[in-house]
Amino acid sequence: TNVSQPKHADRSKVYMADLESTLHYSLRVEATRAAALSGAQLAAFKCYVSMLVKYFPGRPCVQTYLQSLDVWLKNWTECPWGPCSLTPCLSVHQASHPAVLPTNVTWVGCQGSERQFRGYPCGLWTIFHLLTVQAARSGHDKELPLEVLSVMRCYVRYFFGCQECAQHFEAMAAESMDRVASRKEAVLWLWSHHNEVNARLAGGDTEDPMFPKLQWPPPDMCPQCHKEEHGMHAWDEPAVFNFLKVHFSPANIYMDYAE
Numbered sequence: 664t665n666v667s668q669p670k671h672a673d674r675s676k677v678y679m680a681d682l683e684s685t686l687h688y689s690l691r692v693e694a695t696r697a698a699a700l701s702g703a704q705l706a707a708f709k710c711y712v713s714m715l716v717k718y719f720p721g722r723p724c725v726q727t728y729l730q731s732l733d734v735w736l737k738n739w740t741e742c743p744w745g746p747c748s749l750t751p752c753l754s755v756h757q758a759s760h761p762a763v764l765p766t767n768v769t770w771v772g773c774q775g776s777e778r779q780f781r782g783y784p785c786g787l788w789t790i791f792h793l794l795t796v797q798a799a800r801s802g803h804d805k806e807l808p809l810e811v812l813s814v815m816r817c818y819v820r821y822f823f824g825c826q827e828c829a830q831h832f833e834a835m836a837a838e839s840m841d842r843v844a845s846r847k848e849a850v851l852w853l854w855s856h857h858n859e860v861n862a863r864l865a866g867g868d869t870e871d872p873m874f875p876k877l878q879w880p881p882p883d884m885c886p887q888c889h890k891e892e893h894g895m896h897a898w899d900e901p902a903v904f905n906f907l908k909v910h911f912s913p914a915n916i917y918m919d920y921a922e
C-alpha cells in the first residue's frame with residue numbers, strides 16, 4: 664500500500680482499484696497460501712471463482728481472467744504437478760493470460776491513514792456487499808437466497824487470513840444466516856451484520872483513527888435510512904435496501920487510480 668501519496672477518495676463511491684486489488688490479493692495471495700488445496704477447501708475456492716464469474720461487474724479483461732480461471736478449475740480434477748498445490752497452477756494460468764487482472768495493489772476508498780489500517784479487509788467487505796446486491800438485481804428474489812452468503816461464509820472460513828475475524832463471522836453465520844429467505848434479505852443480512860462488527864470494533868486498536876467505525880450509512884450519506892420509533896433510533900430497512908442497491912451498483916464504481 665502506498666500511503667505516502669494520499670489519494671483523493673469520495674466515501675459515497677466504490678472504486679474499481681479497491682475491487683481489483685482485493686481480487687488480486689484474495690486469488691493470488693490469500694487463497695493460495697495453503698500448501699495444497701483439496702476437499703472442502705478446493706470446493707470453496709471453485710465456488711468463489713464461479714460466483715465472481717456470475718456477479719462481479721468487472722472490466723472485460725478481468726471478466727475474461729475470471730472466466731478462464733473458472734473453466735480451468737472445473738476441468739482440473741487432478742493436479743498434474745503431483746502434490747496438489749494451486750500455486751503452480753495459478754502461475755501457469757497467469758502466464759497464458761498476461762495482465763488481465765492487474766497485479767498491483769492500490770487502495771483508494773479503502774486506503775488507511777497508516778499501513779496497518781484498512782486495505783484488504785475493507786475491500787473484502789466491499790466485494791461481498793457488491794455481490795449480494797448484484798445477485799439481488801438478477802431477479803428471482805426467492806431463488807437460492809444464500810447463493811452469495813454461503814460462498815462468503817466458506818471463503819472466510821477456509822481462507823480469510825484473520826482467524827479471529829473468521830471465528831466471529833462463522834458464529835454470526837451459524838446463528839442466523841440460514842433464516843435468510845430471499846436475495847433481498849441476504850443484502851440486508853450482510854449490511855446489518857457488518858454494522859454489528861462495526862459496533863464491536865468501534866474504539867478498538869484496529870480502528871483507523873481517521874476512519875472511525877460508524878453505523879453505516881450515517882445520516883449525512885442517507886438521511887432517509889434513519890427514523891425514530893418511540894423516541895429511539897431505528898433503521899428504515901426498505902430505504903436502506905434502496906440505498907445499498909444504488910451504492911453497490913456498477914454505475915457507482917469509479918475507475919480513478921485503476922491501472
Ligand code: FAD
Pocket residue numbers: 674772773780781782784785786787788789792819825827828829831832853854855856857858860861864869870871874875876879880
Ligand atoms: P470496513 O468495516 O472494512 O468497511 C469497508 C467499507 O464498507 C466502509 O468504508 C464503508 O464504505 C462500507 N461499509 C461500512 N459498514 C457497512 C455496512 N454495514 N454495510 C455495507 N457497507 C458498509 N477486524 C477485527 O479487528 N476483528 C474482527 O473480528 C473482524 N472481523 C471481520 C470479519 C470479516 C468477514 C471481515 C471482512 C473483516 C473483519 N474485520 C475484523 C476487519 C474489520 O471489519 C474492517 O474490515 C477493518 O477494520 C477495516 O475497516 P474499515 O474502516 O476500512 O471499514
